[in-house]
Amino acid sequence: MLEIGGIEIQYGQRLGEDLELATLHKQYDSVFLGLGLGASRALGLTGEQAPGLMPAVDYIKVLRQADDLGTLAVAKRCIVIGAGNTAIDMATQMARLGATEVTLVYRRGIEAMSATDHEQEIAKANGVRMVTWAQPDEILLDDQGRVAGMRFAKTHDQAGGLTTTGETFEVAADAIFKAIGQDFEGESLSDATAAELARDGERIHVDETFRTSLPNVYSGGDCVKPGQDLTVQAVQHGKLAAHAIHQALAAKQEAA
Template structure:
C-alpha cells in the first residue's frame, strides 16, 4: 500500500531535527516504578475483602492479592496471580484505562489522599520484573484435539494460551507477519516501548502446543469452511479491520489517510526521522486512536495539530486522562464541528478542510449553518473501525448471524455455527479494550474445552 503522505517532508526535514529529542519523545509515557516506589505504593493498599477494584477489572484479576505479594517482595507470586487471570497482563498494565476502571473504584479515592493506589503501575512492576525459570503455567495431558484460532491479537492469543493449558493443540492463523494485533500495530509508540508486544507473545508461546501461521487472511486465502472441516473447533478473533469513511469527495486524495495506518507504520519504523510529517495536520475523531495520532504527530515535529470532534468534550470516548496528554503535547481540540468538505490544492493534494459547526437539539446533532476552514497538508481520520466484511465472504462464514456488523455470540461466545466461537472487538461494540478482548478469549477457551470434553464423554 502506497503511503498517501510520501510526498511530505520527513521528520528530519521538519523544523529543527534533533534525533535525541525524537527518541525522548517516544520513550515511556509513564516510567516504571522502582523497587522502593513499588513497595511504598503497595503498602497504601487496604487489601479490601470485597475489593471494588476486582469488580471493575474486566479480566477478574485479584488486585489486592497481587499487591500484597508485591508488598511481601514476592514478585513472581504477584506476576502469577496477574497472569492466571490475564496472560497479557503486561501489555494491559500499559494500555488499560485504569483511571476509569480499577483505579476509579479504589477506596483510596474517598480518603483524605484523594488518590487511588497506582494499580496499573504496580501490575506493570510485577510483570516486568518476574523471573521464572520456566513458563509459570503447564500444559495438561494432551487431549488429542486441535483448535483453529483466527487472529493473533489479544483475544486470539488469550484463547490459544488457555486452550494450550487444557492440553489442546492450537494453530493460530494470522493475516499480518507479526503476532500481537493492536498491541503490535495499533498502540501509541510511547505507550508500548522496547518491542514489548513481541516479547510478551514470545513468553506466552513458551507454554507450548501453539503454532502460528502468518499471512493467512480469512476471506482471502483462508476459508472458514476449511477450518471447520480440519479442526475440532474454531475461534474467531478478527478484531476490526476496516476504517470508516467520511463520505466526502476527495477522500482518496494524497494527504488523507486512516490514523490506524499511519500508527501502524510508525510502530514498525526503525528510523522515526524518516517518517513523513505534516507541519499542519488535522485529526478527526474522539477516541484514544485520535488522541494517539494527534499526540504522536506533534511529537514527530508537526507545529500545528488540531483534533476536531463533532460533539462536545464530555461526549468524547477518549478519557480525560488521554485528553490531557494531547493538550500537554500542544494539540488543539476543536469541538462541535463536523467535516463538510475536503479542500485540495491545484495538484489534487490535501490543502485543508471545511467544517460545519454543529449543535445538539433534542438529542440530534444539527448543523448551525456556519462553517469554518482549517489549512493542513495532512488529514487523519480516526472515526472508528468497522468490521471488514470480506473476512466473512466465503459461503460458510456468510452464514454467521450478525448483530449489525458484528458477529453474534451467546453468553458462551458461541456463534450461530456449531463449534465456531468468536470474541474481542469483532463481537461487541464498546470501548474496544485490550483487556476486554483478553477476557473474551479466555472465557471462550473455557467454553470450547467444556464442549469438547462433553462430546468425548458422550462418545
C-alpha cells in the same frame, strides 16, 4: 506464547481471500474467530482516497513499529478528526514529532469526548488545538490532487440531536487523519459457510460461552459486540471461549 507448546502459526493467510471458514470447519474440531474491527469508518466525502488523508490507526501502527522515528514522514500542518483516545494519541504524537500546527476537530462538545481528561490535558500540553462543534464538510485538494485542508460545518445541539448551523470554516493542512472509529470487515466472512453465521447488525452473534450459530465455531473480541474496544476485554473473551471449547471437546471424548 510459542513456548507453551502445541501452537502453530500459519502466516500469509487471510480469511475471505485465500482461506475460507468452510475449510477451517472441516479441518479442525473447533474454530475461534477473533477478527476484530479492521476497517476504518469512512467520512463519506469526495476525495477521501486523496494522498495525505489516512486512518490514524494506520499511521500509529507504523509509528509504533519504527526503529528510527526520524525516518517517519511528518506533515507540518495536521488535522485529526475524532474524539477518542486514538484521536488524542494521534494528535499528540504528531505534535511531538515536529508538526507545527495540529488541530483536533470533534463534532460535539468537550464534555462528550470519549478520550479521558488525562489524555486531553496531555494533548493540550503538547500544543494541540482542539476545535469542537464542527464536522467535516469538504476535503480541500491542491492542483495535484493532494490534501490541502478541510472545510468544516459548524454544529450545535438541537432538541437532543446534532445539526449544522449553516456556517462553515476552513483549516489548511498537509495531512488529515481520521480517528472516527473502526468497522467490521465483512469481506472476512464472505464465503458460503460464513454467510450462515447469525449477526447482530455488523457483529457476529454469540451466546454466553461465545459460541456462534454454527456448530463448533466460536468468536470474541470487538467483532462480536460493542464494548470498550480494549485489548484486555478481547483477551478475556478468548479465555472464556477456550474454556468452553475445552469443555465441549472433553464431553465428546467422554461420550465416545
